[in-house]
Amino acid sequence: MTILIAGGGIGGLTLALSLHQIGVPARVFESVSELKPLGVGINVLPHAVRELIELGLLDRLDAAGVRTRELAYFSKHGKPIWSEARGLEAGYKWPQFSIHRGTLQQILLDAAVERLGRENILTSHHLTGWTETAGGVRAEFIDKATGKPAGAYEGDLLIAADGIHSAVREKLYPQEGPPIWNGRILWRGVTPDNAFLTGRTMIMAGHEILKFVCYPISKTPDAGGKYQINWVAERHMPPTYQWRREDYNRTAKLDEFLPWFRDWKFDWLDVPGLIENCPPLNYP
Numbered sequence: 001m002t003i004l005i006a007g008g009g010i011g012g013l014t015l016a017l018s019l020h021q022i023g024v025p026a027r028v029f030e031s032v033s034e035l036k037p038l039g040v041g042i043n044v045l046p047h048a049v050r051e052l053i054e055l056g057l058l059d060r061l062d063a064a065g066v067r068t069r070e071l072a073y074f075s076k077h078g079k080p081i082w083s084e085a086r087g088l089e090a091g092y093k094w095p096q097f098s099i100h101r102g103t104l105q106q107i108l109l110d111a112a113v114e115r116l117g118r119e120n121i122l123t124s125h126h127l128t129g130w131t132e133t134a135g136g137v138r139a140e141f142i143d144k145a146t147g148k149p150a151g152a153y154e155g156d157l158l159i160a161a162d163g164i165h166s167a168v169r170e171k172l173y174p175q176e177g178p179p180i181w182n183g184r185i186l187w188r189g190v191t192p193d194n195a196f197l198t199g200r201t202m203i204m205a206g207h208e209i210l211k212f213v214c215y216p217i218s219k220t221p222d223a224g225g226k227y228q229i230n231w232v233a234e235r236h237m238p239p240t241y242q243w244r245r246e247d248y249n250r251t252a253k254l255d256e257f258l259p260w261f262r263d264w265k266f267d268w269l270d271v272p273g274l275i276e277n278c279p280p281l282n283y284p
């Protein structure tokens with residue numbers, strides 16, 4: 001039995017590793033030509049970490065991420081509202097990790113290449129369609145960069161892990177339409193800055209309309225004593241508000257959102273400072 005997986009994101013790579021672990025051959029087909037460590041921070045909750053630990057990846061997660069120990073809520077004036085323990089400190093058997101999304105993907109990719117072999121992790125293979133055959137499925141691919149055919153592959157099953165704008169889902173469920181926007185816009189960044197609170201705290205400040213979330217994603221300070229602080233500035237717009245389609249890699253404009261957070265200078269966290277001092281995410 002061979003499983004074809006369309007999409008080499010966090011879902012597709014984790015699935016490939018889990019299938020390999022139970023002895024089911026799998027092959028990943030990723031649309032882009034090179035998987036680069038894109039994105040900013042991601043919080044991996046204990047139930048997801050459990051799966052990654054089962055895959056033998058705990059040491060790699062520990063080397064690259066921060067074990068989140070607390071989630072704390074604050075008002076827009078930085079006054080405490082509520083805090084609660086997370087991960088092991090909250091009694092789970094598995095920690096919660098704050099980690100760079102690109103680093104997590106790279107950990108999964110390295111493990112997938114080591115265990116399944118590079119020949120089973122194919123890039124420049126964009127799924128364009130499939131047909132059911134007597135024995136399973138035949139999937140067709142193109143190289144999206146050139147538009148040229150990249151071959152057809154047979155398998156027993158095809159699993160779509162092609163992300164939020166899944167073309168497979170669209171074909172299977174055309175009546176669903178595109179994902180429905182909930183009106184939330186998130187500006188994101190990673191800024192070298194001082195540790196705050198416990199040093200392993202994830203904070204949410206503000207309210208329903210305007211919110212700032214941040215947490216450290218590096219355990220050890222850089223030469224200047226700073227940690228990588230991941231942040232999300234979030235604004236809830238009316239659902240009818242016209243906005244560009246989301247893009248994890250598009251550079252944001254400060255004047256589009258910084259003014260709303262200008263006064264959010266707490267004695268324990270400088271929100272406008274974090275936003276202003278964020279270096280550009282120079283993706284290769």
Ligand SMILES: Cc1cc2nc3c(=O)[nH]c(=O)nc-3n(C[C@H](O)[C@H](O)[C@H](O)COP(=O)(O)OP(=O)(O)OC[C@H]3O[C@@H](n4cnc5c(N)ncnc54)[C@H](O)[C@@H]3O)c2cc1C
Nearest residue numbers: 007009010011012031038039040042101126127162163248
């Ligand atoms: C570039 C990028 C940056 C992100 N950054 C963050 C972040 O900083 N923080 C955060 O919390 N979440 C981030 N996310 C979202 C988060 O990774 C995903 O929502 C979550 O991990 C779900 O993973 P997934 O595997 O379902 O989808 P994704 O991680 O979106 O992966 C889907 C993969 O499928 C590939 N693909 C798409 N269409 C096809 C096709 N037809 N054939 C073959 N392959 C295809 C895509 O290139 C992509 O690699 C990011 C996602 C992306 C793509």
